Amino acid sequence: MKVFKFGGASVKDAGALQNLAQIVSAQGGEKELLLVVSAMGKTTNALEQVYDLAAAGHDFTDALHQSRQYHLAIVHELFPNREHPVYERLEHLFTQLQQVLQGCKSQPVANYDRGYDQVVSFGELVSSVIVHYFLQDQGIASAWVDSRKYIQTDTTWREARVDWAWTERVIKRDLPAILTQQLIVTQGFLGGTNNGLTTTLGREGSDFSGAIFAYCLDAEGLYIWKDVAGLLNADPKRFAHTVRYDMLDYQETVEMAYYGASVIHPKTIKPLANKSIPLYVKSFLDPTAGGTKICDCRFEKLSPAYIVKDNQCLVSFSAKDFTFISEKNLGTIFNALSELRLKINLMQNSAISFSICTDYNEERLQKLLETLKDQFTIHYNTRLQLFTIKNYDNESIQEITKDKELLLEQRTRTTFQVVCR
Numbered sequence: 383m384k385v386f387k388f389g390g391a392s393v394k395d396a397g398a399l400q401n402l403a404q405i406v407s408a409q410g411g412e413k414e415l416l417l418v419v420s421a422m423g424k425t426t427n428a429l430e431q432v433y434d435l436a437a438a439g440h441d442f443t444d445a446l447h448q449s450r451q452y453h454l455a456i457v458h459e460l461f462p463n464r465e466h467p468v469y470e471r472l473e474h475l476f477t478q479l480q481q482v483l484q485g486c487k488s489q490p491v492a493n494y495d496r497g498y499d500q501v502v503s504f505g506e507l508v509s510s511v512i513v514h515y516f517l518q519d520q521g522i523a524s525a526w527v528d529s530r531k532y533i534q535t536d537t538t539w540r541e542a543r544v545d546w547a548w549t550e551r552v553i554k555r556d557l558p559a560i561l562t563q564q565l566i567v568t569q570g571f572l573g574g575t576n577n578g579l580t581t582t583l584g585r586e587g588s589d590f591s592g593a594i595f596a597y598c599l600d601a602e603g604l605y606i607w608k609d610v611a612g613l614l615n616a617d618p619k620r621f622a623h624t625v626r627y628d629m630l631d632y633q634e635t636v637e638m639a640y641y642g643a644s645v646i647h648p649k650t651i652k653p654l655a656n657k658s659i660p661l662y663v664k665s666f667l668d669p670t671a672g673g674t675k676i677c678d679c680r681f682e683k684l685s686p687a688y689i690v691k692d693n694q695c696l697v698s699f700s701a702k703d704f705t706f707i708s709e710k711n712l713g714t715i716f717n718a719l720s721e722l723r724l725k726i727n728l729m730q731n732s733a734i735s736f737s738i739c740t741d742y743n744e745e746r747l748q749k750l751l752e753t754l755k756d757q758f759t760i761h762y763n764t765r766l767q768l769f770t771i772k773n774y775d776n777e778s779i780q781e782i783t784k785d786k787e788l789l790l791e792q793r794t795r796t797t798f799q800v801v802c803r
Contacts, residue, residue, distance in 0.1 A: 383561060383601045387418040387570060387592035391609045392666040393509055394423035396459035402513065403520045405607065405669050406565070412523050415565040416557070416595055419513050420588040421505025422456070425449060433501040436486040437494060446483065450476050453508055460516050468515040472508060479504045495539035496579075503530075503580045506569035506588075514567040523564035527557070530574030533594055535581045541723070542573050542581035544594060553598040561599075568595070589647035593661075597653035604654060606646070607666040612674035613645050616688040625685045629675045634684065634772070635661075637797075641770040642691040642727070651676070687772040688782070691727060694766040695742040696789055696801050697750070699758040700735040707736045711758075718753045722746045727768055728799050730792055737790060739768050739801050763789065766803050774798040 386406070392398055406415070421429075428449045435442040453472065461468055482500050491497045506529075514526040532553050535542035560566055570588020573581040583590050589606055596604040613635070614624040632655040639648040645663060654661050655678070664673040699715055701707065715736060719726065724746055728739040742764050751760055766789065769782045779798055790801040 383414045383416070383558075383599050385416045385418060385592050385596040385599070385601045385604045387588055387604065387606045388420065388513075388666070389588060389606075389608060390420045390423050390425070392607050393419055393513060396456050398666075399456070399460060399513060399516050401666060402607075403517060403522065405666060406517065406522060407520075409605075409669065412565055413563065414561050416561065416599065416601075417513065417565060417567045418529075418570045418588055418592045418595060419506065419510050419567065420570050422453065422509045422512075425452070425505040425509070426502055426585075428452075429502045429505050430498075432483065433486065433498055436483040436501075437491045437497060439487055439490075442483055442487065446476075446480060453512070457512060460512070461519070466515070468512060471511050471515075475504060475508055475511065493539065496537070499539050499542075499580050499582045503569075503572050503582060506571050510567050510569045517565070517567065525560050525564050525566050527560070527566050527568040529568045529570075529572050529591060530580055532556070532568075533573040533583075533591065534576060535573035535583070537575055537579070537581065540582055541584045544573065544583075549594065550598040553595065557599065584647070584649070586644075586647050587649070589650040593650045593653045596659050597657055600657065601659055603660045603662055604650075605662045605664055607664050607669075608645060609665070609667060610645065610663075611665045611668065611671055613643075613663045613676070615685045617644065617690065620690060621688060627674050627684070628672060629677070629679055629681075630684075631679045631681070632676060634681075635676050638687055638689065638772055641689045641772070641797075641799075642768075643687070643689050646676075684773045686774050686778040688778070689770040689772070691741070691768040691770075693742045693764075694727065694739050694768045694801065695747060695762055695764045696737060696739050696766055697747070697760065697762040698735050698737040699754065699760055702757065702759055704734060706733050707731055712736060714757060715754065718750055722749055722753075724750060728790065728792060728801065730790060739766070739790065763803075766801055769800050769802065771798040772796060 388402055432442050432445045435445055457468055486497050514524050517524040534545045534548045570591040571582050573583055592604050612626045614626055616624045618624050632651050635646060636651045639646045658678055661676040662673055665671050724740050726738045726740055730737050771778050773796055786802040788800055788802050792799050
């Protein structure tokens with residue numbers, strides 16, 4: 383049993399779906415294969431904009447129409463027969479979406495993140511329906527499965543936590559019998575609560591969805607199909623010379639993902655490592671190429687990995703009475719960060735100050751300042767970059783830091799990080 387995950391770029395247009403079908407035929411076959419698909423292209427971004435308009439009480443009609451037309455253009459190319467059932471399914475989904483948005487517009491959204499999950503989730507629903515029908519038209523037996531009924535979560539909107547015991551029990555109860563007859567198409571990124579509400583697993587969470595299904599089905603492997611040749615040591619859009627890793631171990635990959643490597647979602651590795659399920663990162667542009675295998679293995683030396691996070695904020699706290707930063711102070715700061723779901727990408731303390739680097743979120747930052755203003759003097763800088771080098775050497779540090787203003791620097795035996803502008 384294998385799990386294939388296809389991201390937004392690999393299902394962005396008609397040509398991409400034709401390529402997907404060829405990959406499935408050549409490498410997966412029609413049975414013992416589960417496909418996890420993302421929203422098409424930049425649909426998630428588009429639906430975020432639609433939702434923001436509705437939540438603010440503005441007219442969202444044109445923005446929603448553009449998203450609908452984008453999908454219909456793909457469907458028209460793939461399904462020339464306008465009587466094909468895919469048209470009715472899509473019309474039903476977009477009607478549902480319009481009703482949800484109209485509800486957000488007519489009544490002020492009490493919980494923005496909860497409404498976000500109900501709206502943005504339609505990207506994956508639409509994409510998976512189109513993929514399902516197209517595979518059937520190509521003669522590949524396919525069953526459409528709603529992942530919201532199988533991945534049960536709590537109500538931590540936009541970053542829901544999985545109920546693993548319930549999820550594994552229901553997946554093992556229902557899906558193996560289907561997989562003996564035909565492949566399954568389902569959605570990445572989505573989960574559901576026990577009362578039928580939609581949740582999402584975090585941006586780029588489709589990788590995590592693939593790992594959940596692979597874990598629960600005891601798959602022989604999870605295959606993530608990307609527009610790159612495998613797991614590279616740097617983003618080829620930022621660095622002229624990159625190296626592909628043929629093989630990596632779970633721990634190294636977890637650390638790279640934690641620091642912000644964009645190829646793998648940070649939560650993906652743990653469930654796979656727990657059952658020693660290998661992860662393969664493959665190119666959908668060149669399916670026969672080697673790619674990268676992530677498994678339980680060891681290496682003496684790896685090429686330095688360069689990871690860049692943009693839009694960073696450096697926040698520094700100092701006690702108002704000029705006392706040392708104590709464990710109690712740190713506990714207060716950590717508790718506030720946890721409540722506001724502000725993830726620390728780097729932290730450093732001196733005798734009288736404590737500094738963190740975090741992804742910049744204006745709303746959450748202002749809430750943090752308001753929460754802690756009576757206890758600490760707080761300074762912050764925005765529009766920064768955080769560079770991380772795993773397995774660094776002197777040459778790689780010089781390459782990163784040249785001609786930059788360094789605001790904070792930190793290194794361990796294997797990792798170098800610097801906040802700069």
